[in-house]
Amino acid sequence: MGKRIKAAIIGAGPGGLAAAMLLAAKGHEVTVLEKQTYLGGRTSALRLGEYIFDRGPTFLMMLPVLEELFELTDRRLQDYVELKRVDPLYTLKFGELEFSPGGSPEETARQIEGLFPGNGERYLRFMHRERDKLARVLPLLKRPFTSAGGYLSADMLRALPRLDAADTVHKRLSRYFTDERLRWAFSFQSKYLGMSPWECPGTFTILSFMEHEYGLYHPIGGLNRISEAMANAAREHGADIRMGSGVRRIIVENGRACGVELDSGEQLDADDVVINADFGHAATHLFEPGTLKSYTPAKMKKKKLSLSTFMLYLGINAELPLPHHKILFAADYRSNVDDMTERMILSEEPSLYIHNPSKLDSTLAPSGKSALYLLMPVPNNRSGIDWKEQAQAVRTVMLERLAAECGLDDITAVEALIEEEEMYTPDDWEQQSYVYEGATFNLAHSLDQMMYLRPRNKFQEVDHCYLVGGGTHPGSGLPTIIQSAIISAQLLEDSYREAPGRRGLLGGWRRGGATQEGSPS
Template identity: 55%
Template sequence: MKSVAVIGAGPGGLTAGMLLASKGYQVTVYEKQPFIGGRTSAFHQDGYTFDRGPTFLNMPHILEEMFQLADRRLEDYIELKRLEPMYQLKFKDATIDSTTDQSTMYNNIEEVFPGNGEGYRRFMKKEKEKFEALMPILQNKHDSLLDYLQLKFIKALPKLTVTDSLHDQLSKYFSDERLRLAFTFQAKYLGMSPWECPGAFTILSYMEHAYGVYHPVGGVNKITEAMVKVIKEYGGEVVTSSGVKELIIDRGRVKGLQLDSGEKVFADEVVVNADFAHAMEKLMPKGSTKKYTSDKLMKKSYSCSAFMLYVGVDKKYDLPHHTIVFSEDYRKNVEEITKKKILSQDPSIYIHNPSVTDPTLAPEGKSALYILAPVPNNFSLIDWEEHKHDFKKLVLAQLQERTDFKNLEQHIETEYMFTPLDWENKLSVYKGATFNLGHQLTQMMYFRPHNKQKEIEGLWLVGGGTHPGSGLPTIMESARITTTMMAEKHSKMEVQSV
């Protein structure tokens, strides 16, 4: 039985662990934190439960497929609730509810943005074609340029729309700038500007409108909890409070890892789910990689970060489960985050109000709210200790002025603030870039760190820093790609040994 050590109990590492354990591998997952989930974890405070990072699930069939591959049924572990509407989008002078019902969505658009309904219908038709062409290559390995000679790659490449930005593509469907933004804000999941994000990523908003947005009862953290259960059912282990100090590498092959405790663990294969750049900088022995040195990592492009405010309030807000508030000058706000790297005085804000759907997250009659403002990553050198309280006041003032979450401060019973420095120092996220490496064309597919590391034999990557990229469904796909490649490797070795 081959042994596999997985570094990091995030969704990528746990998906990989679950798939490998079900194939007969002896799997042990090592997690630095005293809790599982990484960015997809929960924390509890004064009777409230908060998801730390991701707050919804899109394309649940991919999660279902992962459990099916492990010979398990998702519904035996998690209850999913489909959200309708998916979310409410608020501009200074307009509000629209987004729904997967195409007739309702057409009517909503015509009511708020007259004359743009037909553009929505064209969007759903054309983007379906793009999605169906691109999905097979997103689910495929990209460790060789020869992969691009496959027919499915040749058919898909024109759909990448490499010369257009996401905003350019949406401008072909919608004449109203606010509606373009309503279908481009998903670039936030990539931590990128819609004016720089590749046009291929129109499929992100299509995926939401086609497949819907779901809430796991108990929070998104229940997904990672379920994966841990499956790993243990197959005899695997998930060990928390066991940080990895360094990989053990001998003559170009990984042999195992040394824990912070000093203990050495040996394994046939090692899967890294730790934040990619952090892992390359901190876990690789000096001189073991030429491709990902500290200097080279610094030169790569990274996503924005997120300022977080988790608050427990003593009332229920009968408002949408998800609300996105756009700054008055959204382009200026995005450029302040991604180019100028300064704090905006007019931030865009996302509010997660899960207690309206799920009573398990807060005491009766109360709400657990999650408030996020995209901000620069830690290349900015912003002094968060100096600015965080003023920025919190600004965010709460925006909510008071622009939303129906009125008098929020008066109702707060408990709160927890989390800044980009916390993402970096407490959760080991490189430069606090919460959405990992950027998704520029120069950092996608073949040009993204490969699932199988060629410099070091036996070293594999999963998570948002490898192919296909960040976001829960794509992170799970990274684990499927990696574990499939590993199984194929061992299958070939068995054939050769016969």
């Protein structure tokens, strides 16, 4: 090891914990500072009585990314968490029709052919082309874009013909599928990026492909167990993780980050600062006014943001007839999406996501009961919606949909079963979780906010300051957040080398234990 670096990491979300693992495993002095009293940020546990819920993300996709993070720190993921594959992936409901993809691509193709005649073979063509696209896109997700010249790299030039960036997700899917409902089934993942499939760059059709190719996993205890596992691995390597230690500001001297000041007034010096706080919040709250020219409050107001989410966490005194994941699509899904992303209003008929993990995982609720998670995508707080005024009406709509889905008479039948409940609105995301404008999925992934045009992993305006998380390259979602930490940790270490060795820390993303054909290794 060269210089022993003293690193202060702001935030114990997955990006900050991954950076802590990587840096501590290299022998550096790592201090993680978390404002909340719980680990994981949006990937944390919410405990209500005897029930346990995931606060945000509810499934693990691209398992090999997380496995390789642990391998890079001489650890094995499966020694920390027990994982169960979710099959089928989810149940998608369009009116009275239900589609539950799962098993092998061939099995899903047969199901598609039965439900959407003429589209089974089209699905297999989609999978084949997306497999090649991912192999080309993967190197771009593994490398930093520190200069505009990155667009002329060999990796970019190889990927460019298959990026589909000039298309939208919906337009790309229209080339494959003839049934509009099937296009929705492979485009709702655009919401993971907080975007409309009619606006989201066509590159991101790889999201649904990755779900079908690699599967979805549930860690016993919930996805929050991933955060706990990462924290434990980081501590084993010597990282100090301080809970309830919020950072008031980043100390910058002569253009260089040299420490942090805590809410308590305590100051900690550091060679480098890694920011895992929500990007919009960090840019507008953690620097002295005038430090950042590119991300002033006025300029942040012009950035495109993701949508938000309205959450209900329900401890239910019954086992309900629901699968692990279920999405109820609005009859006019396009109008519902436009309401959220363009008109910035609440839809009369919204879509709804229902998570029922206690059916698979008995640790989340007492026997015979259910830990139910309901999520409604809604506009972020730029909408001006008064959530105090609208919250009960939205709750009613969600519970009415739940009652109908479970064959219960009405909302009062649902309410009679509720033992524990917590509601989380966009205001709560902003005020309690410090998410800028309540935009749950961070900055939008429009073409003008991707790769070099996204906030960079090495902060361009403050030296020795790095970003990890959904607000930097490669973007939102647990796998890409982990990759952002790998990129940033490598850049940080490289800055102390006379001849930095640009090497990819992440190998091929494997399916079934073998590196994907065509993927770099």
